[in-house]
Amino acid sequence: MTELVIEAGRTEREYWRDLWRYRELFYFLAWRDLLVRYKQTFVGVGWSLIRPMLTMLVLTIVFGKLGKMPSGGMPYPLLVLCGMLPWQFFSGAMSESGNSLVSNSNLISKVYFPRLVITTSSVITSFVDFLISGLFLVVLMFWYHSKPPAGVLLLPFFVLLVFGAALGVGMWISALMVEYRDFRFIVPFLVQFGLYVSPVGFQTSIVPERFRLLYALNPMVGIIDGFRWCLLGPRSSVYLPGVAIALIEVILLIASGLWYFRKTERTFADVI
């Protein structure tokens, strides 16, 4: 029989083992969120397709038609959609996971399991949405007869990268939100703001050369560039230092997010 020791300093010695023991809970919580989200809706899962479709339409019209941004020979809707998929995943995950701890406060104050499960499973929920919206991209690529280049094999790397970015930010915001509900107001602002400072509706190449590096400090720049490059090929230029910066930033985000989350986790139940 194992002995469990609860002590002020090192309660969480078995944290990682518990995380493994509760692995099915990742699935169950994500499943709950997905089930609940479309209960009593008429269109149901269709919303996962309608949302990106409409946003794509608007961005194509605003940036492509009215703004007359260069498309680099790519169909503008495709260009927009390739940027929008990772962005919507990231921003969706950021809002959902940011709120996740607070909206599950009844669980936190009444039952034990590694709290990381909550935040992670809300990122997983957004990821499922991302996959469904991905179907729309596949259809659109057929429509435009746009064959994916060999680079598509690198797509999983960028998916992993955006997942990591979402998780890292999610850990930070959800843990901060427990103490500072201010983030309830900050997050929607970040989402709105982020859409314009990330190359969702346009290509990175329109940013002047000398600001390129500065611009690439936004990790979504490297990630979105990567997505476009993988799916649309060399027609879209990829700024390699941007990808490197994104990779480093994501690693830092995850490491620091994990650190802060673990540090504050033990008092969640007292503060929430």
Add this chain to the structure above:
Amino acid sequence: MLSDALNTTNVKSDMSNSAITIENLSKRYTIGHQRAKGDGIRHAFESAIRSPISWFRSRRQKKLEQVDFWALNDLSLQISQGEVIGIIGRNGAGKSTLLKILSRITVPTTGVVRINGRIASLLEVGTGFHQELTGRENIFLNGAILGMSRAEITRKFDEIVEFSEIEEFIDTPVKRYSSGMYVRLAFAVAAHLEPEILIVDEVLAVGDSSFQKKCLGKMGSFAQSGRTVLFVSHNMEAVRTLCNRCIWLKDGRLHQDGSADDVIDDYFNSISNEVSGHCVNPDYGFTLEKVVLRNSWGEEVNQFRPGDDLVVEVSYDAQKRIGRPILAIGVIGPNGSCFTSNMLLDGNRPEFVEGTGQIKCTFKSIPLLPQSYTVKLVIRAETITDLIISYRDVALFNVVGDLADYGYKGEFLTWASRSTPVVVPYEWCLPDGTTTSVALIRQDSSKDTATSTSEMPQALAMHETE
């Protein structure tokens, strides 16, 4: 450090049968701290920007400005495997904090807890139930949250549904459930956990009385199978029936540890003596001096027999004159309010109270089964919104007695301790025309018969399903 090492060796020698070892456990909540946080990030920023140095210092010297509240204070306990322990105490005595630490929801400030065995805690029934999901979906979700694997839930699914008695609604969203159905389903999931140590907090406060019995039965059988149970409840009779050992927490400390009967009796006695000083309302200059229970001979007691008169004597000191006050006295049983006397309804309000005095209320031949009761007292001034005092446990008393003396002779007389306590005199008329009346009036033992109360057959049926 040395003492730590010594403790550890002590524990090791006992390890074979120790389920939970608690050593010097304390938990501090800083109240000022919480309030500062309520102001949010702006407060933190602002004070940091305005005066960085003092902000920094204030963070260093936290303890000076904030009020510490020790929810648990140097608690040490040893719980062996197979023990069924009741934890009692007033609200705020630290019961819930202790359970939260044991279930790893929060961490202790100091001290160590060692737990041997798989632990499951039930601090609430239906944690994580989602209104929009169906009963079936919620069983899986709730099971996973409580730590069951999907395979385990699938295996026990039918049993859970059967226990909950809601087969036909299993695919209905739980938001359409009645609260009774909801609780039944939730408890059914929890009842199928198979931990070695079970922690239960006041779960029985919800649900109807027959279901509460079913829960108690389940917990009893759980205890009989040699597993360890920690049970927090305000229901003293439930604690008495279920537990062999009882722990009384007071102000975060261990006040008494002993056999359930002894501790509960002492707890009852102490509360009756405790009232004075607690019930002061300075706004009205009103002090509730004491509340005494007397029998019809005027003796101060807190044990009554069914059918006795119960006199509640309220002594007060009103420094200011209070015109037309309203008193209400309620007798509260394990399942809730039994009966009350209420001047709001009967209108017998005194013209005024001033200075020291007494108000007595005699409940005639109390029709109560042998259980434990508390007395609630509410005093209001002129209008009902002017609350002077509302106090839940001004006095406690037990009703004791052998129901056989009252003509009761059912097979399940022991269940009377869990039945609905108030017995309005009633009369059975059977198919063969015999009639028998039942009332909590002592009668000659040679005299005729009575049956048990209506809930008994139900109780029997429930016992059989287990």
